[in-house]
Amino acid sequence: MRHRDEHKQQALLEATLHEVAEHGFAVTSVARIARAAGMSPGTLYLYYRDKDDLLEATFREVSRRIIAVAIEAFQAEPAEAFEAEPSTLSPAAQQLKSALCRVWNALVALGRRQPALFLFHDQFLHSSHMQDALRVANQECAAPLLDAFALGQQSGILKQIDLALIEVFMFRSIYSLLQGSSCQLPAISDASFDQAFEMAWDAIALRQ
Amino acid sequence: MRHRDEHKQQALLEATLHEVAEHGFAVTSVARIARAAGMSPGTLYLYYRDKDDLLEATFREVSRRIIAVAIEAFQAEPAEAFEAEPSTLSPAAQQLKSALCRVWNALVALGRRQPALFLFHDQFLHSSHMQDALRVANQECAAPLLDAFALGQQSGILKQIDLALIEVFMFRSIYSLLQGSSCQLPAISDASFDQAFEMAWDAIALRQ
Numbered sequence: 001m002r003h004r005d006e007h008k009q010q011a012l013l014e015a016t017l018h019e020v021a022e023h024g025f026a027v028t029s030v031a032r033i034a035r036a037a038g039m040s041p042g043t044l045y046l047y048y049r050d051k052d053d054l055l056e057a058t059f060r061e062v063s064r065r066i067i068a069v070a071i072e073a074f075q076a077e078p079a080e081a082f083e084a085e086p087s088t089l090s091p092a093a094q095q096l097k098s099a100l101c102r103v104w105n106a107l108v109a110l111g112r113r114q115p116a117l118f119l120f121h122d123q124f125l126h127s128s129h130m131q132d133a134l135r136v137a138n139q140e141c142a143a144p145l146l147d148a149f150a151l152g153q154q155s156g157i158l159k160q161i162d163l164a165l166i167e168v169f170m171f172r173s174i175y176s177l178l179q180g181s182s183c184q185l186p187a188i189s190d191a192s193f194d195q196a197f198e199m200a201w202d203a204i205a206l207r208q
Numbered sequence: 209m210r211h212r213d214e215h216k217q218q219a220l221l222e223a224t225l226h227e228v229a230e231h232g233f234a235v236t237s238v239a240r241i242a243r244a245a246g247m248s249p250g251t252l253y254l255y256y257r258d259k260d261d262l263l264e265a266t267f268r269e270v271s272r273r274i275i276a277v278a279i280e281a282f283q284a285e286p287a288e289a290f291e292a293e294p295s296t297l298s299p300a301a302q303q304l305k306s307a308l309c310r311v312w313n314a315l316v317a318l319g320r321r322q323p324a325l326f327l328f329h330d331q332f333l334h335s336s337h338m339q340d341a342l343r344v345a346n347q348e349c350a351a352p353l354l355d356a357f358a359l360g361q362q363s364g365i366l367k368q369i370d371l372a373l374i375e376v377f378m379f380r381s382i383y384s385l386l387q388g389s390s391c392q393l394p395a396i397s398d399a400s401f402d403q404a405f406e407m408a409w410d411a412i413a414l415r416q
Contacts, residue, residue, distance in 0.1 A: 023232075023234045024231075024232030024233065024234045024235070025232065026231045026232045026234065026235040027232070027234040027235050063390065119334070121390070122387075125387055125388070125390055126327070126387050130388070132393050135389070135390065135391050135392065135393055136393075138390055138391035139391045139392075142391055146391075159403070159407070161400070161403050161404075161407070162389075162392060162396065162397075162400050162403075163389065163391065163392045164385075164388070164389035164392040164396050164400065165385075165396075165400055165403060165404050165407060167389055167390065167391065167392070168381050168384040168385055168389075168404070169377065169381060169404075169407055169408075169411065172381075172384040173376050173377060173380075173381065173384075175384075176376040176380040176381075176383075176384070177372075177373075177376055179330075179333055179334050180333070180338070180372070181343070181370075181371065181372035181375055181376075182271065182329070182333055182343065182346050182375065183343050183346035183347045183350055183354075183371065183375065184343065184347075184370060184371045184372040184375070185340050185343055185344075188370065188372050188373075189370075192369070192370050192372065192373055195367070195369050195370075195373060196369075196373050196376070196377075199367070199369070199373060199377055199411035199412065200377075200411065202410045202411050202415075203377065203407040203408065203410050203411040204407065207410075207415065
């Protein structure tokens with residue numbers, strides 16, 4: 001067997017991500033992806049069994065990157081200014097809210113910088129490719145965040161709701177916001193993104 | 209010019225909707241849509257100039273249907289049981305919340321019954337086909353709902369936020385919920401859909 005090259009593997013994931021984000025699953029053939037990555041289909045098959053295998057590996061990589069950005073922001077040092085802000089929330093609630101606000105801002109910035117990540121993620125999630133094994137892998141990657149949600153629920157900060165609902169209101173809403181509105185003309189402003197974080201927080205948090 | 213037949217026009221929109229929902233924009237050719245509708249490409253061109261024209265007409269029809277279901281539920285008679293429920297909200301706030309709850313339930317049911325409608329709507333919204341003229345048309349269709357939001361804001365029931373934010377949290381969240389979660393295994397239950405409406409309300413309403 002020929003030597004496997006990590007750069008080539010990475011180039012294939014990158015090509016899959018961008019081809020699918022731009023053209024959709026259906027037209028994105030193995031030949032097309034190989035061409036976009038600058039290699040032959042034969043080389044591609046050294047790394048991935050078939051198109052499904054390649055799509056799944058790309059989803060794992062896309063999820064890993066999105067979750068890594070979220071976790072990094074979640075675990076970052078809080079900005080002084082935010083801590084000093086007066087609030088009716090308990091210190092623990094304020095700490096969780098401020099950490100989630102950092103995550104929100106980091107994901108908005110990521111979605112603007114690399115829209116293909118969110119586009120691929122959304123398309124894959126909706127497709128028949130999505131499987132429980134991938135959900136379990138995401139759970140493992142996102143463990144620090146999920147633990148914080150569980151703790152927030154135990155300490156009466158967050159509502160007793162399915163994790164899926166937290167995901168929809170706190171994270172998938174970012175994707176919807178980046179897509180724009182179906183009936184309002186101006187693009188969504190930075191000020192609206194800040195208001196939207198407060199809305200997401202009100203959706204998931206218990207009233208104190 | 210040959211006689212135009214409304215049934216054929218409708219069949220073409222239906223075929224476009226289902227072909228795009230299943231296969232995506234890129235692979236959905238005019239020839240493929242004509243075949244799915246049981247007619248020749250020549251007949252299709254009697255009704256629509258090109259693929260773009262057909263996609264735009266389908267988006268108008270899909271939006272019209274989704275908005276019609278929402279408006280009908282919004283204007284329906286409130287159920288006795290809901291009115292009798294004790295609440296800390298003012299009567300006007302309770303009335304708006306109960307009307308939006310009917311809209312929420314009607315759209316969840318529509319999304320379950322006809323997932324292709326939401327799928328097409330979401331794909332189109334994200335694509336380069338989306339234009340301001342279509343946003344204006346949607347605004348006109350949705351006027352009774354938009355007027356109620358404006359009134360809700362004037363009377364201190366709803367937050368002073370862009371309409372786009374109300375759309376994302378109150379309506380686009382349904383699409384995300386129907387897609388399922390990226391990291392939680394069981395499908396979203398009926399009880400969670402009810403909780404999700406309360407979350408959407410907390411996102412858009414001012415605390416009383």
